[in-house]
Amino acid sequence: MSTPTRVYIARLAGVAVYDPNGDQVGRVRDAVARLRATKHPPEVVGLVAEMPMRRRIFLSINRITSIDSGAVVLGTGTLNLRRFEKRPNELLVLQELLDRRVQIHPEGVAGVVVDVAMEATRDEWTLTRVAVREHTGRLTRRGNLHQIEWDRVRGLSGIADNRGTANLLAVLDEMRPADLANALQDLPDERRNEIAAAFDDERLANVLSELPEHDQVEVLAALGRERAADVLEQMDPDDAADLLGALPPPEQDVLLDLMEPDEADPVRQLLKYTPGTAGSVMTSEPVILPPDATVAEALARIREPQLSPAVAAQVFVARAPMTTPTGRYLGIVHFQRLLREPPADLLGGVVVNDIDPLRPVTPLPEITRRMATYDLVAMPVIDRSSRLVGAVTVDDVLDHLLPRDWRDRDARPSAPVATTEASDSADG
Template structure:
């Protein structure tokens, strides 16, 4: 192999390639097993392959680790990974554990783990990067860090006990919401609730939007009412409405009463529509401007970093007021058309005359047909007075069309393939090549 020592926290998210240079997946964790007298031995990697499936890749199948990438022999077993007795996930279970120094000098927290290749191509834990407790009351001071060998420390906590939620969250801080959601779903249920409870409100809101409804409800139920309402405030109104609709009516009303009035109003508005209609699918927060707004102003609105790509594909033009329900709807201007005109051009002159809005009671099936027939990313929704009340985006429709359990780990292969296709549509990523299948053998 090309590397002799590797820090595990830096492997999270690294791309795994086969010998031909095709992407196989991404590293999500490293597996070790404890030994009686020697440091834990590395047995393999947990790799996420297309379809959000996590598989085991034996360390013997890895030929190179370095430069942010991992090369394998290309032969992997694509059966979904299930943790076996004695296996410990370094990132999910070992980082953040408390250890005691055997020389009696105190305790420390494991912040990273270095693995090293031995003389016989076997890998084991070589060093621990640890941090001592801080000695100052100042919030800006941290404890002293140092390296320690496995023999120089002993675990303070029971084997198998997971690390602090804080360290797990820090390790996965760069994951996209869908990947973090998948990571949480791999944890034991109580552990998932603990980690979810430590996430910031906006981060947890993004993660919940990527989870199956049953897990959304479970996590929200595990939170206190005030915290749950804060998280709902951070969610897209249509996603928050879908989640509240799954709760008992009394609980839903309690949370709505605790939410910010403006956010709660949007959610109540969406809950008034049947789920299989345009009103039930739409979001109430598209970009809305006046006809006098310029191309420069429109492009500035689209550049907002927190704007979903589907909502940034077009701008709605209406009469005042400019929040749903607006004044009379005038039309939409597509992002690509704005790029063809000078910055001072008025958006009212660039309206798409061929795009008709749908009404809030239009069936979801009809909305799907319109999006597919005209290659649209979104379609405006108006009420009986021709006021804009929202837009239905392509991912809203995909959520409706896909099976209820499409995010579930227990679905069949067809469900997983469709879930992967949806993720590729949303992110614009290129489908990864499928891994080769091999019979399950000794791991």
């Protein structure tokens, strides 16, 4: 194996996994160690890699030809796409050990685990060293970092009490919200809620939108009502409405009352629409500009980083006011048209309205048919007074066409074993 003899596992988190041809097949999310009845340190039996579509699989350590902080390379053979499931005698190193409070023996120094090293011998990899940050009890001072042998650390086995979140948060920090939501589903409920509560409001709002409904409700309940209302304010109104729709009406009212009125009002409006209609799935905050805005202003608006690709793909043109419900809806300008027009031209001169807008009561099958017919990523929704009240985007449609539990890892069927140029083992 072409690799360093000692590798710190937290540094592997997020590292790309490649097959022998140089094609990326996933990213490292954790290491799996097998506990032993003897006093010997746990044996590392493989890595957990996340594949496309959020599937986590096991990669046997024996089939890995190169492993370091820059890349993991697999040997030839069969890639087992069966979803990884931890066995009773196994340990997920990052998930279960990071932030664990331990003691250094024999000194009795208290500290927190910040990383764990695995080391290669002639015939196996084992967990040999632990990086422990000394606990000082002072917020303004970081304790000394100790790198010590596994058998000198007390508290690495058994149930972890009073764990912090800082080091696991650092490992998860670079993950996309969808991948992070997937990682949270692997954690015990209490640990999941603890990690979720440690995110800032905006980050947690993005992650909540990617969790299954039952996990959303449980995380929200664990936050407490005041914090829950703050997080709901950071969510897109349609996502907040979907989440609140899973709660009993009295709880909906309490949380909406705790939200700022200008954040709560669009959510209240969305909750009034019948499920399965355009009104219930639309976003009430598409990109809206007046007809006297210039092409340059429109391009600047859709470049804003917080906009999703589907929302930023077009500008809706309407009379004032510019918030929904707007003045009279005039039409739409797709971003490709904006790129072709002189920057100083007015939107009123390039707007098109040759496709009939949706109504709030338009059913989801009709929306899907029309979007597919005209190859659209978004469609306007207008009321009886021709005011723009929102837009249905393709991600809204997909989210509601898929089974309700499509985000739930436990509800997804296992994939078959596939023969590829990458290698794996059925050991996991």
